[in-house]
Structure formats: structure tokens, C-alpha cells
Amino acid sequence: MILRTVLAIAAAALALEASQSPAAPELLFRDVAAQAGLTFRHHAAPEKKYIVESMSGGVAMFDYDNDGLPDLYFVDSLTVDTASHPELARSALYRNLGAGRFEDVTEKSGLAHPGWGMGVCTADVDGDGWEDVYVTALAGSHLYHNNHDGTFSDVTAAAGVGVPGWPAGCGFADYDHDGRLDLFVSRYVKIDLGRLPEFGKDKTCQYRGIAVQCGPRGLPGESDFLFHNEGNGRFTDVSEKAGVSDPRGYFGLGVAWFDANGDGWPDLYVANDSTPNFLYLNQKDGTFKESAFPWGVAVSEDGAEQGGMGVALGDYDHTGRQSLFVTNFSEEYNDLYHHDGDHFTDVSFRSRTAPVSLPFVGWGDAFLDYDNDTWPDIIVVNGHVYPQMDQARFGASAGYRQRKLLFHNKGDGTFDEVAARYGPVLTDEHVSRGLAVGDLDNDGRIDVVINDLDGAPQVLHNEIPQRGNWLIVAVKGVAPNTGAIGAEITVTTPSGHRTEVVQSGTGYISQNDKRQHFGLGTATEADVSVKWPDGSVSKQSSVKANQVLTIQQPAKR
Amino acid sequence: MIAPLAIVLLLQARPTNAAQPPAGDRDALLTRAADAAKSGNRAEAKRLLGAAVERYHSVSALMQLARLESEEGDGDGALRALRDARTLAPNSEDVLTAFAEVSLRMQAPVPAILALEALTRLYPDEPRHPYLLGVALMRAGDVVAAIEPLRQANALDPDRALTLVALGLAYNSRKEYSEARPLLRRALDLEPENADTLAALAEAEAGVGDLENAERDARRAMQRAPANATANFVVGVVRMAQQRYAEARDALLAAAVADPASPKVEYQLSLVYARLGDQAASEEHRALYERKLRAIEQAVAALHAPSSGGGE
Numbered sequence: 001m002i003l004r005t006v007l008a009i010a011a012a013a014l015a016l017e018a019s020q021s022p023a024a025p026e027l028l029f030r031d032v033a034a035q036a037g038l039t040f041r042h043h044a045a046p047e048k049k050y051i052v053e054s055m056s057g058g059v060a061m062f063d064y065d066n067d068g069l070p071d072l073y074f075v076d077s078l079t080v081d082t083a084s085h086p087e088l089a090r091s092a093l094y095r096n097l098g099a100g101r102f103e104d105v106t107e108k109s110g111l112a113h114p115g116w117g118m119g120v121c122t123a124d125v126d127g128d129g130w131e132d133v134y135v136t137a138l139a140g141s142h143l144y145h146n147n148h149d150g151t152f153s154d155v156t157a158a159a160g161v162g163v164p165g166w167p168a169g170c171g172f173a174d175y176d177h178d179g180r181l182d183l184f185v186s187r188y189v190k191i192d193l194g195r196l197p198e199f200g201k202d203k204t205c206q207y208r209g210i211a212v213q214c215g216p217r218g219l220p221g222e223s224d225f226l227f228h229n230e231g232n233g234r235f236t237d238v239s240e241k242a243g244v245s246d247p248r249g250y251f252g253l254g255v256a257w258f259d260a261n262g263d264g265w266p267d268l269y270v271a272n273d274s275t276p277n278f279l280y281l282n283q284k285d286g287t288f289k290e291s292a293f294p295w296g297v298a299v300s301e302d303g304a305e306q307g308g309m310g311v312a313l314g315d316y317d318h319t320g321r322q323s324l325f326v327t328n329f330s331e332e333y334n335d336l337y338h339h340d341g342d343h344f345t346d347v348s349f350r351s352r353t354a355p356v357s358l359p360f361v362g363w364g365d366a367f368l369d370y371d372n373d374t375w376p377d378i379i380v381v382n383g384h385v386y387p388q389m390d391q392a393r394f395g396a397s398a399g400y401r402q403r404k405l406l407f408h409n410k411g412d413g414t415f416d417e418v419a420a421r422y423g424p425v426l427t428d429e430h431v432s433r434g435l436a437v438g439d440l441d442n443d444g445r446i447d448v449v450i451n452d453l454d455g456a457p458q459v460l461h462n463e464i465p466q467r468g469n470w471l472i473v474a475v476k477g478v479a480p481n482t483g484a485i486g487a488e489i490t491v492t493t494p495s496g497h498r499t500e501v502v503q504s505g506t507g508y509i510s511q512n513d514k515r516q517h518f519g520l521g522t523a524t525e526a527d528v529s530v531k532w533p534d535g536s537v538s539k540q541s542s543v544k545a546n547q548v549l550t551i552q553q554p555a556k557r
Numbered sequence: 558m559i560a561p562l563a564i565v566l567l568l569q570a571r572p573t574n575a576a577q578p579p580a581g582d583r584d585a586l587l588t589r590a591a592d593a594a595k596s597g598n599r600a601e602a603k604r605l606l607g608a609a610v611e612r613y614h615s616v617s618a619l620m621q622l623a624r625l626e627s628e629e630g631d632g633d634g635a636l637r638a639l640r641d642a643r644t645l646a647p648n649s650e651d652v653l654t655a656f657a658e659v660s661l662r663m664q665a666p667v668p669a670i671l672a673l674e675a676l677t678r679l680y681p682d683e684p685r686h687p688y689l690l691g692v693a694l695m696r697a698g699d700v701v702a703a704i705e706p707l708r709q710a711n712a713l714d715p716d717r718a719l720t721l722v723a724l725g726l727a728y729n730s731r732k733e734y735s736e737a738r739p740l741l742r743r744a745l746d747l748e749p750e751n752a753d754t755l756a757a758l759a760e761a762e763a764g765v766g767d768l769e770n771a772e773r774d775a776r777r778a779m780q781r782a783p784a785n786a787t788a789n790f791v792v793g794v795v796r797m798a799q800q801r802y803a804e805a806r807d808a809l810l811a812a813a814v815a816d817p818a819s820p821k822v823e824y825q826l827s828l829v830y831a832r833l834g835d836q837a838a839s840e841e842h843r844a845l846y847e848r849k850l851r852a853i854e855q856a857v858a859a860l861h862a863p864s865s866g867g868g869e
Contacts, residue, residue, distance in 0.1 A: 293827060293839075294828070294836070294839055296828055296831075303821045333732060343831065343832065345798070350765075397701070
């Protein structure tokens with residue numbers, strides 16, 4: 001009798017404990033990288049004694065073989081010790097076979113060894129209908145031409161786009177409306193591998209009293225490049241003439257081309273580390289006017305120069321305009337700059353995206369409607385640059401490895417940070433850098449791919465059970481801009497409208513799937529309009545939900 | 558906006574403990590010195606204290622000498638005396654505290670921090686030391702590091718308005734407005750008329766997007782102190798958010814007058830003039846913003862330089 005009573009009490013206690021334990025994580029993402037056959041591993045020196053060992057690498061989600069399934073390309077890097085052996089870095093191209101499987105096609109592709117790789121962007125550079133690849137790499141970037149047969153040819157020298165120094169971010173856009181895609185490349189720090197700043201030596205090589213890598217503050221920066229596409233396989237450096245060369249040498253990273261002022265011409269945003277960001281407004285005459293300060297997107301709301309890394313565009317509040325989300329260093333906050341028409345307003349704290357970001361060093365970021373409720377959410381991947389952080393943590397700053405941030409858009413201009421709701425796949429700590437979003441399996445749920453510094457990649461397959469309807473819009477432009485880079489796609493349902501931009505170069509030195517994903521909520525059909533880069537507009541009404549819709553730009557008459 | 562209030566906080570801090578009562582020849586000298594000081598004959602007081610130091614290596618004499626030097630505005634002389642006192646009594650709570658306080662008054666937070674770190678280790682139950690350490694760290698521009706000692710001070714001596722305000726300011730500075738708000742509200746319960754606290758609360762409220770309460774509390778602060786820089790700044794940013802740019806400009810201009818060293822006010826002014834279409838004024842304030850930003854960076858660097866005033 002006594003034993004039975006004790007057992008009953010124990011059972012009750014266990015039940016009570018179970019009822020009081022935290023709720024089990026809800027299913028959203030599952031990391032399927034290993035199961036999908038991805039064996040890529042990013043390389044970096046374990047101690048990161050030099051800044052150049054902390055900044056790689058990008059990831060691209062793009063359909064290199066035109067089979068309708070986005071493929072993946074991960075950029076690898078070298079270390080100071082292996083710098084003279086470029087073969088030791090192996091960037092990797094994976095062909096999406098469907099059904100959750102990927103095949104390593106790196107060797108055949110010719111994309112394995114761009115050297116000390118940093119970032120990547122893709123576009124059909126020559127108008128042949130196949131996406132080409134640009135890889136930023138220390139001491140020389142590479143333009144790889146797609147040969148339509150699973151191979152690429154390095155055409156850097158012929159094209160004249162081999163940027164020296166430390167190129168980081170890149171993006172293609174037709175800035176002069178000649179129909180051809182031009183290329184912008186941001187550069188970071190001026191660095192000489194033969195004369196590297198000594199670890200921990202100077203004041204700029206100390207972080208709260210501990211010795212760390214030097215920079216970027218205290219090191220010279222590098223100018224940026226804009227290449228005009230001449231249409232004959234050649235590009236011309238027009239950086240200075242166009243007014244985007246950055247003669248002061250700010251520390252350039254993430255790049256975003258978009259029409260900021262609604263005049264139909266591509267403008268350019270550049271996230272600069274530890275220096276003010278740039279917003280170059282297109283003057284429609286081949287030149288740009290840097291306007292980040294008056295437009296309110298140069299610095300934080302209190303005028304602090306932040307560590308700009310990644311930059312994402314999104315119409316998060318259904319205004320039809322692209323707001324900006326910029327990731328920054330720890331003890332700064334990630335900026336959400338709301339597009340107000342003729343300027344931006346820093347709404348980071350009002351939107352509630354800022355406070356939780358303070359401990360983290362943010363990198364790849366994207367707007368994505370992960371639950372298809374029509375409201376674009378935000379994902380951010382994090383990770384410090386100093387492994388030494390783990391020896392001594394300070395204040396609220398997180399350690400070297402850091403969790404992700406997932407912000408759920410409440411539809412009223414504010415967000416809830418919900419990573420913990422979805423468990424370890426988001427809360428496990430990594431040292432992440434590039435991030436790309438897109439629908440890998442065309443199931444209407446947007447997926448996330450991440451390149452981790454000195455680690456294995458993550459492929460976060462979206463398996464959310466409760467979800468709204470959706471539409472994926474792929475646009476095909478007329479040659480030579482066959483990818484319709486710069487097109488604005490607007491999807492309208494009875495509950496509102498949302499506009500997204502087809503971009504080359506996204507987030508932190510990475511490339512999202514160029515097809516645009518729209519959550520439709522309960523709507524079963526939608527109207528779709530496409531404003532093409534030349535200003536013409538195509539419309540389709542009452543498009544059925546839950547499909548990949550391809551829209552072809554009408555040929556010019 | 559931290560620095561002015563931090564100075565106020567410091568000035569409100571209680572004085573160091575009085576010297577020990579006199580006894581024997583040494584104590585007679587100290588008594589005569591104290592009497593001389595009391596009667597206004599400071600030169601004689603200093604002469605007698607100097608004699609006590611020379612003959613008896615008296616720590617009390619050095620402390621009194623430092624106080625006299627400090628009162629006369631000779632911070633360097635005060636610090637010299639206190640350094641000598643530290644040599645004689647390296648772990649003395651009174652000496653270390655006085656050294657830290659004078660260092661802070663001398664705008665030399667780094668040596669103050671070193672002394673206060675020693676004090677917090679030697680006397681872990683005394684809330685005043687972590688409080689001053691937090692203030693010193695804020696003065697040195699290291700707000701992140703300031704939070705922990707201020708929290709420690711708050712735990713040792715809860716409900717002390719000065720500590721609550723300092724901690725609230727530190728959180729505001731780190732943009733952890735949700736943390737700052739309850740602390741500042743409690744500080745206001747204790748000292749409802751404090752304009753600086755009201756302004757800091759308004760800043761926290763504006764930070765979390767509670768514009769209505771932010772404006773209300775900023776206005777309350779301005780009723781008590783019309784030129785309060787933080788309060789005017791908060792009204793400015795609230796008006797910016799409401800797109801009432803002319804009113805925002807006026808409030809921000811008032812903030813700039815009240816806090817002429819602040820780059821963030823100039824930055825907001827550059828934005829508000831851009832919204833008003835006055836590009837020339839926008840550029841002018843952007844230039845001021847950049848100049849003030851660099852000045853602050855240089856000042857922080859100078860504080861941490863080995864040769865900074867009052868250094869060890």
C-alpha cells in the first residue's frame with residue numbers, strides 16, 4: 001500500500017514536471033545537408049589571427065542547368081598558411097537532383113578553385129539564357145561563363161573583371177538601361193599577405209582587453225569597382241566616372257541593386273563595415289550621387305557607424321516599396337530601414353527587431369515568408385569573428401558561435417523573434433556567414449542554405465505543417481538580360497499586395513534564388529504584374545495559387 | 558548624453574570618510590592644519606600637512622592635503638598627494654576611494670577604474686565602489702563593462718536612486734531600453750522631481766516605440782529643466798517619427814544648444830533638414846555630426862592613452 005502510494009506520488013510528480021517543461025519545438029526547418037549528400041566543408045584557420053581568415057564565404061542558390069530546380073554553390077577559402085596552395089580550397093557546386101538529393105558536380109563544372117574565395121553572385125552575363133557565376137576572391141575575382149553543358153569557363157581576363165585586392169560583395173544590374181548587365185564589386189580591406197598586421201599588437205587588435213585579429217578599423221580600406229558591360233564579352237571599368245569608386249576606401253561588403261527612388265533606374269546600396277553605408281542614386285546619365293545620409297541609411301539612428309555586413313530587401317509591410325535590413329557587429333543592432341517614399345526611417349527598435357540582435361555579429365540575412373501568411377519574415381545568421389571571445393565574454397555579447405535569429409512578421413510593422421519556438425535547428429550555435437533563400441524542391445515552402453565559416457553548410461528544409469497558399473514567380477527577360485535582373489514583381493490578393501525585386505547579389509556576399517516566392521495566406525488566386533527593367537509592364541489576372549508561374553517578357557516590336 | 562549626468566552623479570556622491578582623530582605630535586600637526594584650513598589660512602594648513610608628511614609619512618596628512626588641493630582646483634596636486642598616500646597605504650579604502658574620486662573629477666577615468674576595481678575586490682560588500690566603478694567605466698566610454706558593476710551595486714544597495722539612474726542610463730546607452738525602463742521608473746518613484754531621470758525614461762520609452770509616453774515624460778522633464786538636452790532630443794525624434802519636421806527641427810536645435818558635443822543630435826538635424834528640403838543646412842549639420850563624432854572618438858582614445866591625465 002505504501003509502495004503504491006509512493007509510486008503514485010512519483011508518477012504525479014513526473015507528470016507535473018512534464019507539464020511544466022518547455023514546450024517541444026514546433027517543426028519548421030530541418031537541416032538536411034548531410035542527408036542531401038552535401039559533403040562540402042568551408043576552411044579557415046582555427047584561431048583567425050588575421051581578418052582575412054574571418055570573412056568568407058558566400059553561397060549561391062541558382063539554376064545553372066535550367067532544369068527548374070535551384071542548385072547550390074558554396075565558396076571556400078584559404079588561410080594565411082595555405083595561401084600559396086589554392087588547390088587546398090575547394091569551392092563546391094551541387095546539382096539539385098530533386099527529391100532532396102544533390103550531386104557534387106564540382107570537378108566537372110570547373111568552379112572548384114577560385115582561390116581564396118569570398119562571395120558569389122550570378123546572372124546571365126552574355127544573354128545566352130544560362131546563368132554565369134562571379135566569385136569574389138582575394139587577389140583576383142573570377143567570372144565563369146556557363147557553357148550550357150554543366151561546365152564553366154573562366155573568362156575573367158577576357159572580360160576584364162578580375163578585381164585585385166580584396167573584393168567581397170558583387171551584384172549585376174543594368175544601370176544604364178542599355179539592356180546589358182553591368183557589374184559592381186565592393187572591396188574590403190587593403191591587405192598584404194606578406195606584411196600582415198600582427199595579431200593583438202595594436203589598440204585596434206584588442207577587443208576589451210584580449211588580443212584579437214586586427215581590423216578593419218586601423219587598416220586601410222579599398223576602393224570599389226563598377227564595370228560597364230560593353231556587350232562583346234568585355235567590360236570597362238567606369239568606377240570613377242560613375243562616381244561609385246569609393247576613393248575614401250570604406251570597408252565594402254554586402255551589395256544590393258534596386259530602384260530606391262522609384263524613378264525606374266537601378267540604384268545601389270553598399271553595406272560598409274565600421275564606416276557609413278552608401279546609397280548611390282542613379283542620375284540616369286551613367287553617374288550616381290551618393291545619398292545615404294540624407295536618405296537615412298548611412299548609419300544608426302544615433303549616428304553611429306556600424307559594422308555593415310549583409311543587406312536584404314523586402315516589402316515587409318505591403319507598401320510596394322523595398323525596405324532595407326542590414327546586419328551589423330555585436331553590441332550594435334541590425335538596422336531595419338523602412339522605405340517612406342523619398343527617404344528611409346530607422347524603425348529597428350520600433351519594429352522590435354533591434355533589441356534581440358545586440359549580442360550577435362550578424363551576416364547573411366533575408367526577408368522570407370516562411371509560413372506563407374503573406375507577410376515577409378526575416379532570418380539572420382550570426383557568428384563572431386574572434387574565436388578568442390570564448391576566453392572572456394563581456395556584457396551581453398554572445399560567444400564565438402551564435403544562434404540564428406528568426407523574426408516573425410506580425411503584419412503591424414512589428415516582429416516577434418521566434419527562433420526558440422522552432423528548436424535546435426535555429427538555436428544551435430554556429431559561425432555562419434553567407435545565406436541564400438529559395439524553394440529548393442518547389443513545394444511552396446521557402447528553404448534556407450547557409451555557408452558556415454570553417455564548417456559544414458546547413459540546408460534548412462522548410463517543413464512547416466500549417467501554411468498558407470503560395471506562388472513562385474519566375475521571370476524571363478528578353479536578351480541580353482534574360483534573367484530580368486531588376487524586374488519588380490507585384491502579387492495582389494484580396495488582402496493586399498507585395499512587391500519583390502529580382503536581384504543579382506543578395507544578403508552577405510551571396511545569391512538568393514532569383515525566382516520570387518510569395519505567401520498568399522488563404523487566397524487561392526492572385527493577380528501578378530511584372531515591371532520589367534525597361535519599364536514595360538506585364539500583367540496576369542486570377543493566377544491560381546500553389547504553382548511556379550513563369551512569365552516571359554514580351555519581345556520588343 | 559551620459560557624460561553630463563554622470564558628472565552630476567559624481568558631484569552628488571558622498572564625501573570620503575573624515576581623517577582619524579589626532580594623537581601625539583603628528584596628530585597635533587594635523588589638528589593645527591585642520592584649524593588653519595577652517596580659519597581660511599590654507600597656505601598654513603598645507604605647510605603643516607607637508608610637515609606631517611615629511612616627518613611622519615602620514616597618510617592622513619596626504620589625504621587632507623589632497624582635499625585642499627582638490628578644493629583649490631589643483632587636481633594634479635591632489636593626485637600627487639593621493640599617489641603618495643597609495644604608496645604608504647595601498648589597500649586603504651579611504652585612500653583608494655579618494656584617488657578614484659579625484660581621478661574622475663580630473664576627467665581621468667582610467668586610473669579611477671583601476672583603483673575602483675581594487676576596491677570592489679577588497680571590499681566586496683560596499684555598494685559605493687561598484688557604483689563608482691560603473692560610473693567611471695561609463696565616463697571611459699565602456700558602457701558594456703559598466704553594467705555589471707552597476708548591477709552589483711544595485712544588488713548590494715537596492716532602491717538607491719543614483720544607482721538606478723546610472724544603470725538605466727547604461728542600458729539606454731546600450732539601447733536595451735526595456736531593461737532601462739523599470740529601473741528609471743523606480744528611480745522616479747524615489748526622486749519624482751529629477752529632470753534627468755525623467756528625460757532618461759523618456760529616451761527609453763522612445764526607444765521601445767512608446768512615443769506617447771516618451772513625449773509626456775520629456776515634457777515633464779522640460780517643465781523642470783527646459784534646456785534638458787535629452788528631453789529636447791526625445792521630443793525631436795518623436796516629432797520626426799510623426800513627420801512633423803519643423804517642430805522636430807526646433808526641438809533638436811534646442812538639444813544641440815544644450816549638448817553641443819553630441820553627434821547624434823547633429824545627425825538627426827541633418828536628417829530633419831533633408832526632410833524639410835533644405836539641403837544646405839542638412840549638409841552643414843552632417844559636417845558638424847562628423848566633426849563631433851571624430852572629437853568623441855579622439856577623446857575616448859585619449860582617455861585610454863597611457864599618458865592620459867592622472868594615469869598610474
